Structures are given as structure tokens and as C-alpha cells.
Amino acid sequence: MKPTDFIKLKYKPTSNDLVCLFRVEPNKMTLKEAAANVALESSVGTWTDVHEKKYVHKLGAKVFSINKKMVKIAYPSELFELGNAPNILSSIAGNIFGMSCVKNLRLVDIQFPQKLLRSFKGPKYGIQGVRKIMKVKNRPMIGTIVKPKLGLNTKDHTESAYQAWAGGCDIVKDDENLSSQKFNKFEKRLVTCLEAADKAKQQTGEEKGYMINVTDETKEMIKRAQLAEDHGSKYIMIDIVTAGFSALQTLREADFKLILHAHRAMHAAFTRNEHHGISMVCLSDFARLIGVDQLHIGTAIGKMQGDLELVSHLDDNMERKIVKANKDRLAQNWGKVKTVFPVSSGGLHPGHVPFLVKHLGNDLIIQMGGGIHGHPNGTLRGAIAARQALEATMKKIPLKTYAKNHIELRDALNYWKK
């Protein structure tokens, strides 16, 4: 097949096709030629004619729309192995980023056909399932990350988590780079933190979740998840990018009763440059497909990059059954695939709560690490301040007004001005 055989501008995708939206910057050729080369390399072609059998042609990808740099390509679903996420990525997000015929190439969005959606488990609980387990009906959930992110021994880690729960955090998570270092081993931490969560539950009457980080080589990770389940944890967390898609699938398919929290550390190595790599929207598509219950989406404020448009789009993509198309995204009917609870995390403090709820709604987990433990009067007061900020926001009372009678919130607002 020649490159031009992959251009079918009159083609209309069918319900059997996986569709990708790419942004293509050609290198020393026309946009159309570069688009053809993307379709070719990501399906059944190569750089030279290989006398192929004619029956292969029906599996060729089709460039069916070119609008400025935005290119839509349809892939017949038979190209992929059902239920094999790495296999799908090796086609639509594989060699193509390294081809010299493109200066830059961005995988902007993916539309999965129903057949493919049905071949993965999807989230076990989704937003509604998580709310049921945590007994939190309408409001956003408040979480923290134990800080400093690394280095605390198990006793101090546990005490920090306990203070956060006691002050009003629904959930406490390990940071992305804590797993089972010598200074804070997994199993001991699991046991002591779950005891602390129980104690805080008795005292506050609220459910408390501990998101322990199980990230490791797959077999050890599964053992850690099993330990968490055996000890009665509600949650586990995994770094989905550094662990990778094979292991994430294995963890999901093991079908623990645990809520699966996904951290995205390393994503920005390939999502940040808008002209090249893979969008965070695509990463969230795969995370939902494989089946995480909670995923970090950014903050549009705070220490991490990512503007409000992107964060809102991610929020939408994970919370809806039907996602509508626009010029930068493809439609998706998620069918029976459950939703994913969006998590805002990274440089947040109580003063940010109204902004987050206004723009991202109530179906949101607001995680403050430094913004709780860094409270001038410590972790307990920091967690109290965070819940006060949420209460004020839910009651539509300005934080400054609420702070007059809520000293912890007042101290937080005075300490963090921006």
C-alpha cells in the first residue's frame, strides 16, 4: 500500500472504528502526506512497498478528516487485541512519535468503539460507588497527602495521618514516591495507619480512607494490594505511569474490593508540550477504560502547570457517560463504563476551595498536602481549616466571612495569601 491509499476523505467512521484525533506538524512534506504516514505506520503500512497480500488492505487506517493541523484517523477495531491496553497503545501511540516525516505529533483524543470498551473492566466503583463506601453524599471529599512526602518514620507518618483524619480529612494518601523504603516499610505502615483511621472514625463518626501506595513490580504490587484488603483497607493507590499499563490492568483484573486511586507522576514528561506527545485527556481515557476509580487531573491553580480549560475538560471526560465533540475533542459514549472521581492536588490550601468547587463542581476530591500540614498550628488545625473552607463553600458563604468565627480557617487564610 502506498501512503495515498491511507487517505479516504469521504469515509465516515462506523461503530466498529476506533478514532484518533491527531495534531500533525509535517516535516519536509505536505500535511496530507504526513497524515498518510501516521495512518500507515500506526496500522498496516511501512516506508516501502512490501508486496503485501490484498486481504490486508481492509485493515488499513483511514485519514478521513484534515482541518488545518487537526487530523482524524479511523482504525478498524480488528487491528487491536481486545482487552490489551499496551497493544492498542503500541499502534496508535507507538512508533509514530519518532517518525522523521513529522516535526511534532500530538495524540489529542481517542474515541473507543463499544466492542473495545466492553473488553475492559472499567472502574469498579466510579464516583457513586466511592461515595457509597465513604458515606459522603453530595459534597466534595477532602484529602491530604502525608508530608514531608518522604522520610518520616512509620510512627510519625501514622501520627500525621491520624491528625489529618481527626481534623476532618476523609482520606489520607501516601505520596507518589513512598512505597516500602527502609525508613517506612509497607506492611507496618498499613497496619498502624488503618488503626489510626479506625480511631479517627470512632471519634468523628465519619468514614476514613487510607490510600496506601502499592506501586512496585507487578507480583509484589498484587501482594501489597492483597495485604491492604486483608487488613480491611478501603483503598489502594498506584502510580499508573511509572508502573505502566500492563501492571495497572493486572491490578484491576485481580478485582480486589479496594477503591483504586491513580496518581499520574511522570505524565507531564509526555503530556505537557501541546505540540507533541500524548494528551492528558488520552491518559485519562485509558485510565477510565482499564478501570481506576480516582485520578489526578490538576488544579488550574497552585504549583502544577495545567490551565482551567484543560482541567475542566478532564473533569468532564471522567464524569460523564456521554462526552460531546468539539474542535479539540472527539465524542465518546462510555456506555456501561463507570465514571472516575476527579482529584485536584498540587500546591492547594483552604483558600483555593471556592475556586475549585465553582469550576469543577461537587464531584471532586480536593487534596491538600502542604496546605494542611503546613498550617501555622499544625496538621490537625490544617484539616479543620480545610473542612471549614468546604463548609463555607457549600453554604455559599465567602471564606473571609466564615473565617471571622472559624479561627483555623482564619489562620490559614492569613498565612497563605495567594
Added chain:
Amino acid sequence: MKPTDFIKLKYKPTSNDLVCLFRVEPNKMTLKEAAANVALESSVGTWTDVHEKKYVHKLGAKVFSINKKMVKIAYPSELFELGNAPNILSSIAGNIFGMSCVKNLRLVDIQFPQKLLRSFKGPKYGIQGVRKIMKVKNRPMIGTIVKPKLGLNTKDHTESAYQAWAGGCDIVKDDENLSSQKFNKFEKRLVTCLEAADKAKQQTGEEKGYMINVTDETKEMIKRAQLAEDHGSKYIMIDIVTAGFSALQTLREADFKLILHAHRAMHAAFTRNEHHGISMVCLSDFARLIGVDQLHIGTAIGKMQGDLELVSHLDDNMERKIVKANKDRLAQNWGKVKTVFPVSSGGLHPGHVPFLVKHLGNDLIIQMGGGIHGHPNGTLRGAIAARQALEATMKKIPLKTYAKNHIELRDALNYWKK
């Protein structure tokens, strides 16, 4: 700890430190401030003071060198969990790429301390071990990828592989996006291709390897590797980036007798932009650490991007026990960690062989997909032409001269002019 606590320009790294070389482009702050923030976020700090215990300070990363945009940071190895690749990446290649205090951030190179090296298996065979199994003493090995890359049924796939072996290929591999699609299921393909390899071995008197792609969710991948071993295969291949590091470690730790071939599909999503993301050198460091026997490094010619300097550097990094430092890279003593056989692949044909051997040496696997199957007279002749090109190169005879008495090579050179 404040950001400035992470700057120690008089510090000299010890044998206990993991060292990273970053290229840092600050955003609205000085280079020094941005470097401090990278060290902070990738070790024990966060954006605000968190009243941390003093004993945590000893685990802080140290910026010990700033030279234009190149920044060196030392991490005490206690920060990491030994033998847990995703955990190490979640620190040194995690959140930092998304911080708003950097415009761009590139992880250029990594130097592992011996303690950490010893906690991973490393390659089972390395270059010498692979040569022993394949009974190829000094010359580069010649491989092909069955083409078209997807779509052939098992019978035609097998026939194509057979022709390539019969013509002189040492190894034949599946392409990165073939796993177990309906049109060409894994187990049947494994059996028929190994039979074809045996037949070609009988006819040619040479060892023949089949690099079947086992990429999938971890448990299924391990099953496929076991099948390959049970059926007497010498090799398996895995897409290390789309499968991910947890699963790669699991596969390596299962310790099959098989040679492990690593395809790097998707790497260019984060390696290509020299200003941001993770370098291919770092990816090759982790691949060697975890333990693949063969890894794609590019071609410096052909259809894929990647210049000769980069490809030579990769070649060096994988073949040496002692890698020397220069301004763009860190020294590494690989100790007892075996070497990795470098693989050049992507748009190659017989005319490229002298260039590749000249620049990358004899310890090289030269894979031609289209450049063998696309030969004007088909796969068998294409493989013959590839071996002729290698023979001429080993004898230091110009290809054009050799082609006078070698018709298959002549046809190839006439067909592919560039």
C-alpha cells in the same frame, strides 16, 4: 525545609548517591531557584513549610553543580526502595515535569550507585550470552520484522518469516503492534513459526531465532512467555514502554531461559524533544538495569528521527562496563550488570549496512523490515541481499563492487537509491 536548603554547591557525591543530570529552563525565577525546586519536589520537600521533623533533612536531594542550564542533583539512595523501578522513577522522573516553576525540564542522564544496581537482575545474557546462543561470533546479526506489520494471517506470517530465515536472517521478529489479534493468534503463530525456524536451521546450518511479541497485561504476558519457553523458543519480545516498568520487571524476574528483546514503541512521545521529558539514554539505563538483552536504539538514517551522536551514545551506554562522563552525560560503572545488544531498526535496507557497521561496530543487530520484504524479488532474495551486504562490509569490499557478482544485492541497491 526551604528551597535554598536543597542547594549544596560544595557537596561531592558519594558512592551511596544516585546522581541525575537535568537540563532546567526556569519559569519566572532564577535557574538556581528552579533547580532547588526540582531537588525539593523529587525528594522530601514541598511548596510550603510543613513543620517537618529534623531527621528528615538528611534525605534531602542536593543540587551540587549548576553549569549554564545543566544541573546535577545527588539523591541519597535511602530515598528509594531497592529493586523497585517505578518507585525510583516516581521520584526522579515524577511530578517535576509538571511544575509551573520550570518552562521545560529534561532528565538527561542518571548514574546509579552500586547498591541500587545490585538490587536488580540486569540482563540475563547480554551481548556475549546472546552470541553464544545464536552461535554468531563476531559479525553483526541480521534480523527482520514480518511485514506488513499487521494483518497477515498465521500461515502467511509464518511463510514470510521462513523465507527470511532461509535467505539468511538470524532472527525474525513480530512488529510492535502484533500480539494476539483474531487474524493471527499468539499460540498458533508461535508453533508454526518455531517449526519454520527449525526447518530453516536444518537447511542453512545456522541458528534461527523467533522474537515473538508477548506484550499484554502482566499475567497473560507471563503465560505467553511460558508457552514460548515450553515450545523451545530462544526469544521473546516486549514493548517496554507501552507495557511499562512494573511488568517488565515482573517478566525479567520470572527468569525464563529466553533472550529478552525490548521494543521501545511510544518512547519518542517523551524522548524526542531535547528540552523536555526523559532522554532515550535514561530509558536505556532503566532497560539495562531491569535487564533486557536487546534494545532498539535507532539508526541515524532511515525513517526514524535520532542523529548519529545520540545513537552512538546509546550504543556506548549499553555495550560498556565503564561509561565515561562528558558535558552531556554522567559516568557509570555498570559493575556486574551485563551489556545490552543494540538494535538498529526503522527504514533500513541493505545499502545502509556499511554506514551502520562503520559507526556502531560489530556488536549490533541490524533489522530490516521493508528493506527485506520489499526487495523487488521478494523476501527470500531480500534476506540474501541483506547477508550479502553484511559479507561485503565484513570483508571491507564496497557494496557496489560486491554487487557485481551478487545479483540480490545488486537488485536491492538499484531499487533503494538513498
